[in-house]
Structures are given as C-alpha cells and as structure tokens.
Amino acid sequence: MSWRNNLRAVEPYVAGEQPKLKNLIKLNTNENPYGPGRLVKQAIRDFEVDRLRLYPNADAEDLRHALAEYYGLKDRQIFLGNGSDEVLALTFLTCFNSDLPILFPDITYSFYPVYCELFQIDYELVPLRDDFSIAKEDYFKENGGVIFPNPNAPTGSTVTVEDIEDVIRHNPNSVVVIDEAYVDFGGDSVVKLIDRYENLLVIHTFSKFRGLAGIRLGVAMGSEELVSHLYDVKNSFNSYPIDALAQAIGLASVKDSDVIKANAAKVMATRERVVKELKAMGFTMPESRANFIFIKHESANAKDLFMKLRAEGIVVRYFNQPRIDQYLRVSIGTDEQMDRFLEVMKDILAGA
C-alpha cells in the first residue's frame, strides 16, 4: 500500500508538436494564418489592467450575449469554456453517464478516447467507410451518447445537415454532440437544428475560424436545459474559467466577424488552389470543407514525405495509425506558405 495506489493512471493525449525553430512553416495544428484582427488589438490596448485584481464575470455574460446574437440563440443556450477542449471534457463528464457505450468514429479527434479513459466512460469505435465518410445508419443503434466532428478531423470530410438530423431523430435517448470546430471554412452548421432537438449539443471554438488559438475560448450551444447542466458541472469544477482579458478579446472578435469571415474566405480560396495543384501531382484526398486537407500520394510514402518536408522547415501532421498511415494532414496557411509547400513537395517527388 502506498499513496501511489490512489493516483489516477491515464494515457495522456499528445498534441501536435510546437517546434521552436525559427522561420518554420507550421502547417501541423490547423491554426489560422491570419491574425485575430484589429478590434482584438484595440480591446487589449484599451483593457483597464487594474481590473485584473478582481475576479472576472463568472459566466462571461457580455461575450455570451454577443454570441447569442451572432448565432440567433438565447443567452442561456450558450456555454463558454477555456478552449473547446475544456468544453468537450465537461461535455463528456456531464452528458455521457450511461451504462451503454458512447459511439464515435474510429478515425476522429484523438481526444475523445482520452476523455473516456479519464472519466471511465465506455465507448465503441464506429469505422468510417472506406472513403472516410460517416455512415449515418451506424449511429442508429442503442448507445449512451453520440459524438463526431463535422467536418471530421483529420479527414476534413462532412456529413450533410439532413443526415445529422436523421442521427438525432434515431437517438431520442442520447445526447448527440456535433463538434463543429472547422465548420466556418465551408461547412454547413447544425446550429439551426438546436431549437428543434433538446438533446443536440453543438461545439464551436475561437481557435480556428477566429484566429485565437492562443486565448482559449470554446463554445457549446444547445437547449437551455442541456446548457444549464453544463453550467452546473462547470460551476462544480471552476467558477471562473474565462479570464477577464479573454472575455474582452472574445467580445472584440465577435464584433469583428465580417473581417474574420473575409479571412476564412481567403483560406478557402487558397485551399481550392492547393487541392488542384496537389491532384495534378498525384495526390488524392477526401473533399475538405476545413482549413486543412488530408492527402495521400499515389506512390510516395507518407512518413517519408513528412520527414523530407520537415528537413526543409515545413511541419505537417503525420499519424502513425491503422488506415491513415499513408496520409498527411496539411493545414492551409497563407498563399506564400502554400506556394513554398507546393514547391518543396514538387522537388521531393522529383527526387524520389
């Protein structure tokens, strides 16, 4: 017997590396190549620093209200957390307490099984189809909850709103969570279904579309009843997860949404151009509606490409995992960054 016996043993999630090299082209963690915008800069400059001696508003009321207006929901349908990872963790803890396993795809955000292990939630992996699409019928069986990202990560492929509605209709006894971290790069959101289904929860983040990965803001949206349960758990965990500066920054970002949408349109245009060039070079990929693409070459080995890109100062994401070990996930950067990526890739393939 030792104090060590009382420690929780977990296999922690390993995030994409954050290399410290200079002049790196960083295409490995799906960050937005464009900054958070002018109004955020202004909000930081105008922030009254002495206010930091006080606790922040516990429910980030002003930011919640701005988001409610942005999404056409009520304030009490908006939940905020310290990044969408915290929102996801609290969602698992709040919503997945059944004896039945929850369902999610075999190829998806790798944090889901980690939350299950941390909170001892039983789960069942649902294989994607061979083309990496999600088959709605696979989620029609009994379960303790359903979660998948749309667009899915790391594949970038999407499920239609109609198919998601069908999944919800078949699951009146489960909470269905749709993780829309990447939806603003051309996807179709199911926020519009929230008022029809009390058991639907939709998760967004400020890290991708809003270019604010550094500030840690995540959002969950659903029925007032479901959201109030998330707040009860949040208030049992940490009364003040969103600091006062983050609240001011988030609010400025919401006010700057037109500029941010224009930046997302630039990312999408760059993506379409890069996709075309990569196809001409012998790559295939699922159609992406995210700020990344998931590419496989007809002959070159993925790990080999990953290493050779890295040697040239370009970092992408490689997953040494069954079914996807011949793919690379490449975030969409600026046009200049992607030109360099394409140029280096051409050289690598020519040399191979």
Added chain:
Amino acid sequence: MSWRNNLRAVEPYVAGEQPKLKNLIKLNTNENPYGPGRLVKQAIRDFEVDRLRLYPNADAEDLRHALAEYYGLKDRQIFLGNGSDEVLALTFLTCFNSDLPILFPDITYSFYPVYCELFQIDYELVPLRDDFSIAKEDYFKENGGVIFPNPNAPTGSTVTVEDIEDVIRHNPNSVVVIDEAYVDFGGDSVVKLIDRYENLLVIHTFSKFRGLAGIRLGVAMGSEELVSHLYDVKNSFNSYPIDALAQAIGLASVKDSDVIKANAAKVMATRERVVKELKAMGFTMPESRANFIFIKHESANAKDLFMKLRAEGIVVRYFNQPRIDQYLRVSIGTDEQMDRFLEVMKDILAGA
C-alpha cells in the same frame, strides 16, 4: 428512459457575489486591493497580438521556470492550471482515488465537497476545535487523502509547519494537500517540506497575493512524480489551459515580486490596525494570517450587520451555516476602504 437520465446531477458551488453597483466597497471575495503592478501592464502593452493565432506553449514553460526559481524548486516540480480552482479540481481527480474517505475540516473552502460530489469521491468532515483551530491528531487515522487550507478559509487561522509535518508523517499512504492560497499575508509555507515528502502537494494562486484574480493562474508544487501525474491528467483534460497572454502576465508578475511583497505588507499592516479597532468595538476573531478576518460581535447579529453594511454599499461575506452563522468574513481593502468600513460599523453598532 430519456437522454436526461445520462446527465450528471450536481449541486454546484456558489461563488461570492460580484455585485454590479457603482462605488461599492467590495470586501467579499478576498481580492487584493492593490493592482497587479507595473511589469504586468508593460507585458500586456508589449504583447505581440498576432501570436494569439497560434496555440500557447502547452506547459507554460517560461512561467514554470520563473516560478521554480522563485520557490527554489525544479521546473518539473511546478504544475500550472487555469486558476487554483482548476488545480484543485485536477488534484482531486488525480490524487483521491481510494476506497477510503478523504479528510478535510467541517469549516473550510466550500469547493472541496463540491469536487467530491462531481467526481464521486467519498469524504469525511473533521470538525475544527471550538476555537476554529485544526487539531493535527484528527488527521492521524486511515484515509484516502487529506486536504486543508493553511491559513484556513474562512477562519484565517493557521497550523504550524511542525504540525503539518506531523500530519504528513502519519500519512505515508495518502497524498496530503496543503492549499496555501493565503499564505503570503503572514503565514508560514510548507514548500520547504516538499523535497522531504513525495506525497505532499502545496497549492498557490495568483489571485490573492499577486492581485491577478482576473487572469486565472494557479500553481501546484510537489515531487516530480506527483506533479507528472497531475500533468498526465491535465493533458487528458485540456492540453492548453493557460492562454498565451496569461503566461506573459504571470511571468511579469513573478519578476515584480518585490513590489507585490510590499503591497502584501501594506495589507497586513492595515489588517493589524483594523483588528485592533474592531476588538475595541466588541468584536472577537481567530488570529488571521490571511488578507481577510473572520469576526463576531459580542451582541450584534451577524446577518443583521451584513444587511446593514450592504445598505451602505459595503459588501462582506456571510455564511448561513452551522457554527459560523454569527461570523462575517471581511476582506482587507485599502486603508481608505477600511476606514469607511470601520466608520459605518461604528454607526451601525451605535444605532443598534
């Protein structure tokens, strides 16, 4: 059967109110009356806002290193979280997984039983002595873990380092957590015991001493082994809990420690003066080494005083709880604020 059956039912913690009235004298949540200091302002002004598009350093390495130097520990003995409430929550989740109940005082930080309910941890309340002191012998019995604040909240009273060492010695099979949120206002820290006891965890916060309640930074310190387990759980919950601005602000605060210590000395001097005046007015209280006092009047009713102070724009904390319902917890503000508090209190008592 309904999706509602799978929701976690909890009784959430209710934090001290954050009233929105203007010109209020806010003495109810133990905030520091002095701001976070000049270097923090500078750090915010100098922060390169475009960096916010990138994820922050996942382990807040620079801040950890600065804290390790400040405390005379190794970097790997420092754990950081989004406020000490998150640090506490992750500590409960990581360290308290025994079949035996954990032990903490009946009168203490009211979040402890909330974490136990959230994570389904069995606990036993250990009554304080009549004078509100902690009797070390009460913690010598078998248990699944021990936690108490020192100074204790809301009483402000302290346990000696020798007594805490005795508690640790009697608990080789448990993690012993000492929550030192208020230690820098005249208490004696057990950080110096860390290198002797691998099962000791000490928790600090940036919210009180460092005047940064608005930024959400908490610290846990212990053996490398214990801290690495906290990181495993943190990395299973949220890879990036500390945003990039908070890291820069925390680092600036550590560099400004001399100024912050001088502010704490001012708070302590104000406390001693206020204590003397209150005793002359018929109040008794445990000796406080915190930035608050816990006072009881010989004849006036506590709730009545609370209401009358509030009517005059002074907010203190009243706990409607067995054993302490005749006490008020009063944070120590600036000299001007406390002069006004004493003046109003005199008037109330004269009119009563």
